[in-house]
Amino acid sequence: MPGAEKTSSALPARADAVVIGGGVIGTSAAYHLAAAGVNTVLLERGGLGGGASAHTAGMVRTYFPGAPSTGRRAVRSLNAYHDFARHTAAPLAMRRLGFMVLFTDARQIADFEAEQQAQRAVGVEVCLISAREAAELNPLVDERAVLAAAWSPQAYHVDGLDIVRGYAAAARNHGARLFTHTPVTRIEDDHTVHTPQGSIKADAIVCTAGPWSGEVAGMASVDLPLAPRTMEMLFTDVPPSPHREIPMTMHAASGLRIRSWKDRILLAMGAPKEGEAREAWLGRVAGHLGTLFPALDGIGLHRAWSGDFDASPDNTALIGEHPTRRFLYAAGFTGAGLCQAPAAGEELRDLLIVK
Known part of the structure; x- marks a missing residue:
């Protein structure tokens, strides 16, 4: 190194x-x-x-639901990444994917609208889009399962x-x-x-x-x-139908997040709760996955990697x-x-x- x-x-x-x-x-x-x-x-x-x-x-992104202060720091950081090579002499490959949050409850939409101005005030680009627009951005989304979504183009894949x-x-x-x-x-x-x-x-x-x-x-x-918190990342099997690269997509209610990873889907939804069997947790993950993204219903899930994160x-x-x-x-x-x-x-x- x-x-x-x-x-x-x-x-x-x-x-x-x-x-x-x-x-x-x-x-x-x-x-x-x-x-x-x-x-x-x-x-x-x-x-x-x-x-x-x-x-x-x-992924680097600027939209953090409920946390405009984090968004302010993320916007500053994203600007620095765009200028990374000038400061460090190290090229940084960034590929824009975008970040979408799926709303399945009217209260989630109301919460989004209540804080949207604060998010924009710190430089976060985010707007409310329809379920149909969400499905156009991510064809895996079942528009009948969601009410609307938040869309932020400021999200990039980076190593x-x-x-x-x-x-x-x-x-x-x-x-x-x-x-x-x-x-x-x-x-x-x-x-x-x-x-x-x-x-x-x-x-x-x-x-x-x-x-x-x-x-x-x-x-x-x-x-x-x-308090350290464990996060486990999962890979799906290769989906039966080819898919184009999709934005990082999060379910507001469960925290389930998915994104493209080569020919598979990478996903995360925390880790098993205390006392919860891993198979039961995988069942919860699969349930949300099948409801929101029907093309992935029943698909095999495999451990990608896991680790501890520091949480306040x-x-x-x-x-x-x-x-x-x-x-x-x-x-x-x-x-x-x-x-x-x-x-x-x-x-x-x-x-x-x-x-």
Whole structure:
């Protein structure tokens, strides 16, 4: 992985900022800090981008129902991705698919209309379309099963690891040092960070450790209200009839999301609830799938990949600084870190250098 130090490399004795976590948020933070002249070291317990950043549907979007504040950060981030090569010298392939949310209840339509102005005010392009228009955009949709849909063209397929690699290389070009396979084992009150490879004294600590952020924060006696949440992605069998590439489509009621993935369909609907058998969960997934997308009724479902994501109580990212010490954090992205990474890195940079 470009920008990663070998595990045999010695940690420097000190740094202005130690970033803990080498996913898309951590590498963005390392890049933005280093580019601002901050002496930055990044520590990653495994390989760069090997955690939650590698277990996503590979989509960046700006429309987040019920969360215009997330949309604001996502719009800033999408603009940064369009300009990614200029800042990182790394081309970023982006293919527009669009994002659609299917409404099957009149209250969902009312909720959409109530917040549409707030979404547009932060730069999110989204509008209400009819069931027929939804079926035209995604021919798998049964227009008789939905009342209407929200449509946002600002959604793109992107490889998250390309983002991580780009930010990692750019961070190193600005002088940051990135260490992989270097887990943090202890953090002292004076911001000395201990690892099996040695210790480093930091003026500031930046926690971007994804589902381990709560554990890392706890080492520094900082309480972050996070709860890891498991997400399982599924592949269908190859559908019996060929289909064109479809937009990412979400069912508002169940959270079921589908999108094209080569000759199959990639889908997600959380994971089995506590005490729920996996077969029962798969049955719920299949039930929604068959109702909304009849061409996929009864199709075989197979595990694609699964992983843990950091989630905040309201599913809105936590970005801030502890009130009495230089401990910064960006966590709780609930699997939407790709959509917000550039803006999150900018916010962490601004928090650190403004004082």
